[in-house]
Amino acid sequence: MNGKIEIIIRPLAFILLATILCGIIFEIAGFSAILMFNSILDGAFLGSRSLEKSLRWALPLFITAVGVGISFRCGFFNIGAQGQFYMGSVCAVYVTEYMSGANAVIVIPLGMIAGMTGGALWSLWPGYLKLRYGVDEVITTLMSNFIAGLILVYVTSGPLKDQSGSGQQASTKILPSEFRISDASGVSLTIILITISVGITGWLIINRTSFGTLSSLAGRNPTMLKYQGGKIWQLGLVSFIISGMLAGLSGSIELFGPSGRVVSGFLPTHGFTAILVALVASYAVIGTAFSALFFGGLFSAALFLPIFTGLPTSAIDLFNAIIALLITARITLGKKFLRNRWSHSHD
């Protein structure tokens, strides 16, 4: 039972502590912390339609973060969600391009499958390098983000460039409305259903399959699992694939949903925020839902902030940064992580 309570308390404790620290910094900087938090709360959850705006960010964050969590649980620090997200959107947009005449009922699922495949493949090669040759996945997945970002630039300003665009931002054409699963608000029944089914599937994988139990053991003590006959490389590859798939799915949802097109460098912090979301939730699916909602709320509040308080939007980054610092300061986790990463790479 302790574990279950901890899953809820830990994210709350992080958020509370981060709020207090942020408040202190705001006060020192000469802003009213109370006003600040009021407006964040307003912008995130309480204001009219603000919950919807928060969900717009929270839903894709949740999907990506569930995947990130599965990979982290297994002891692999796959921080390539951003690139996998981009590759997912790129693969999906190609499907819409080549099947532009087909029925939406075929195109949208195919696009999403393409997105998941793209994300999975983009996660697979760092995973393979790690498991076959012991190449540090932190470095390869991090670098894979930049490569994916450049591929996105190429696609949006080259082969699939929208010629009618203003030219300020390279992007693909806006999808015809029958290919969209939501309007610009990013909240629709379809997206919510997809998110819920990802949540349920993720929960089942973690809690009700042998993979879930074994990957947790692999993340905590791979040596022990090897002596039990566990195949770390299998677990690793599957976890890399799942996390890539989900990030890629997010990318394709972004295309079919709120954005309606692929834009060079869009949602530049999505994958990294998803890492924070997963870490705050200690990789538990239910906790991830709450922490995704929280970070989504911060995103949406960021747009309100300058209007009410005179603070720049980037003040929200302070929040993210402090939470990241608090997570890093969780020394016990850090040590375990280092040890496990060590034993993975010195197989």
Place this chain on the structure above:
Amino acid sequence: MLYNRNSDFKIVTEEHKDIPAISCRDVSVSFGAVSALSDISIDLPLGVIHAVVGQNGAGKTTFARVIAGIVKPDSGSLLINGKKIVLGSVASSRSTGIELVHQSFALPPSFTVAEALEYGSGGGIGLFKKRDLNNRWRRHLEALEMDIDPRHLIQDLPIELQQAVEIARALFSNANILILDEPTAVLSPSGIAGLFKRLRRLRDTGVTIILVLHKIREIWEIADTITVLRKGKLIDGPMELGWTKPESLAPMIMGAKSLKENISRKSDENSENKVLDQKAISTLLKSKKHALEIEGVSTETTDHEVSLENMSIKVYQDEIVGIAGVEGNGQVTLLRVLAGLSDISKGKIKICGQEVTHFNLSKRRLLGLRIIPFDRNMEGLSLTSELWENWVASELAVTPLIRWINPMKIKERCKISMSEWDVAYNSPEQKASDLSGGNCQKLILSRELNDEAGMVVAAQPTRGLDIGATNFVWTTLERARSRGCGVLLISSDLDELFKISDRILVMLSGSIIRELNPPYDLEKAGRAMVGESG
């Protein structure tokens, strides 16, 4: 007592000759409920090389750390050169000239030798000229006759030179007592020779050296006196080397106190067996099969492991075969080879009649192989995982990855199994780290020794356990044998081996060199373990 085996340590000044370099009085240390050292009182004379020997967990390292001030004893006092020092303070130990060279080196790998020495000898923060630094440390290294360029990076040095740098660092602060914890563990034979040469030279300049060692051959090569610890107690010492023999040392280290009892118990059992129906015995003999066959197995030499050379072991389905040997003679490699975690270059392995040489561990497990690894906290359990996860790991590891499981049912089965095996626990959702060592081992036994077990490899299964848990483990292994399960017991505890093994194979430098049969002869076993014939 006289300590003049080597006549050339006369540098010790006359007036200090009678004052011991280190004098411990009733030092006791316990970690939680475990007593690491109990009432150690010992005087170590000045200017000689002392070897502190014992098995893992005997308290050698703790002893070294008490002297270095890293561990604060619960009681007792410590006199250095006749002066009482503050216990548990590194600064205070250092100020009297004690320096500890760690088991694994603490030198920053990306520093140059000079930088590492400056940093390690407590050099302050400030500006310095690189050339001055290099020159200063070059002089120091030259004075110690160490041929090391201070401009080289630590990570580029071979391990023996890294160790030399560590020693140079320790000696900079005019150390007169140098403690080395398992210094030979990381070295090649030529590196060991170099280290020993270096240590002898230091001794001749008047430095007292304390070596924590466990290889008997090395002790004979370097030490002037020997101190034996076992289970936290001082067994004997400091003994002058000439007064003792290698073959009498092994039993002292391993302990063989209840030897006679064992032998008589063993023969009782044998006579009981004779009562068995003659017919039953003959059918038993006909159906007797090998649970494990290792045929001429060799492994490649690596840096980390002692290689096996043409090793052959056969274990019947109803016998316990003990592997005796001083630690570090290839026992770890043997276990890893059996577990399929280390590759073999030559030979065959069969489990229950089926060749498994190229099988991975999960396939071998399906044939009945079970492993109780050396380190139950790192290799046997995942301490931060829940009990039921630990318990079900081997079962899940041999099934397809994406298979539905029902944790509630697994937890129920785990509960039943843990009660059967007498594990003291609160809930299957507890972390394994909550359990005591004995209960951890019982949890491992409950997982490994289920009905499908056909061949159990148990490595040091009772290390660190109290008497109750130890007996439990022994009975368990004996019960497995009577059920028709082969048992290979790898141990460096002769008491244990004599107690439950049907025969004992002695392992030395990666080979089996002798087979011993009951009634066991302690002296013979001791001699065989250090490689002496007779």
